[in-house]
Amino acid sequence: MIKTVTLKAKQKVFGNFAGRHTSPFKGIGLDFKELREYQYNEDAKRIDWKRSAKFQKPLIKEFEEERELNVIITILVDGSLYFGTKTLKTETIAEIAAILGYSAVLFDDKVSLLLYEKKPLTHLKPTKSQKNIPIFVEKILECEYLKKEYDFSFIDYLNKFQKSLLFLIGDFYKHPPLHKLKHETYVLWVRDKFEENPSTLGEIELLDPHTLKNVTTNLNKSQIEKYKKDILQNDKKFEEFLLKEKIKYKKIYTHEDSFMKLMELMR
Structure with missing residues (x-):
């Protein structure tokens, strides 16, 4: 999986940026x-x-x-990321990180990776070497997500570092006070379409990704509609916050082309 994700990302970046003299992050910083x-x-x-x-x-x-950009890719580690109907959210996140990583080093910018729960789980030093991007992918794919739930202390941690271009990646079921970050922040909101539009009816067994407890429940149409409404309201509230604070964001679903979605954000 590590080689597959890395190769796919590398081909997209080098295939699209070959001969280009300006960074996809041009206009930032x-x-x-x-x-x-x-x-x-x-x-x-x-x-x-x-x-x-x-x-x-x-x-x-x-x-x-700025002559040289410092890019920080930050993953907000949470049990809910270990989910996907066809592709896990963690796999999509690994591909996104690889695309961002290769894009940075190709244009001689420094890039680092941070996996954060209630403390840093992994924080790789800034690099300009392509050889380190597969390590980014490996760290993301091999991280233990279940029984994890991040808190908002990542804000104070990140603010210790020099002002950078920050890509913050998660599924954002809770809403961090991102306006407190001193960095130029881009939110990458990763979801599986099923999470927002479930269709399963009848008796199903659910696993709490934070406690690993199994719960058997019977879902009817009205319960599913209420769930959809709650998710919609939750996401709308976060989206309104991002717009108010002028924080750029892009929602990327697991079935979508991550490279194209990122290029839309960078335009």
């Missing part, structure tokens, strides 16, 4: 450089209308990109 006058034929969307009104002429904010 920009510092304000200067204010200059708008030139004919430039994109009018870049005009700073507030400053333009003040100085009575169209002005554009000029930015310069």
Whole structure:
């Protein structure tokens, strides 16, 4: 599985970025450089209308990109991640991490991996080497997820490090106060479609991923509809929070093309 995930991710990254001179993370980590006058034929969307009104002429904010980005891929380890109808969420997460990792090192950016529950389970040092990306995949796939439940202490832990480009990956059934992070944060929300739209009726046996206790229950249509409604409300609340705090996010389902979803986010 490690080789399969790694090879798939590597082929997508190198196949799509071959000959490209700019990082897919271009536009991230920009510092304000200067204010200059708008030139004919430039994109009018870049005009700073507030400053333009003040100085009575169209002005554009000029930015310069940081020479080197520091990328942190963080997995919020929870028992609920060990689920999937065809592909486990953990496998999708491993592929996402590999795509991000290869994308970073290909353009000479540093990238590190953090697996966090109530404390760091794994924190690999920043690297620029392709040889370390399979280790990322291995750590994610071989992590014990069942009986794990992360808390929000990851925020204080991450804030100890220099400001970075942070990719935060989880299924987000609970809502961390992400506005407290000092990093430029991107949320990757990984789900299996069945979690949001279950169709099983009748007597089924459920396993609590946090306690490993088995529960036998009889699901009828009204119970399933209530569950769907609760999930929808939970997700809507988190989505509204992300929009309010201007935190970019992308929901990625286990049956989807992870590379294409990430490219949509990076546009």
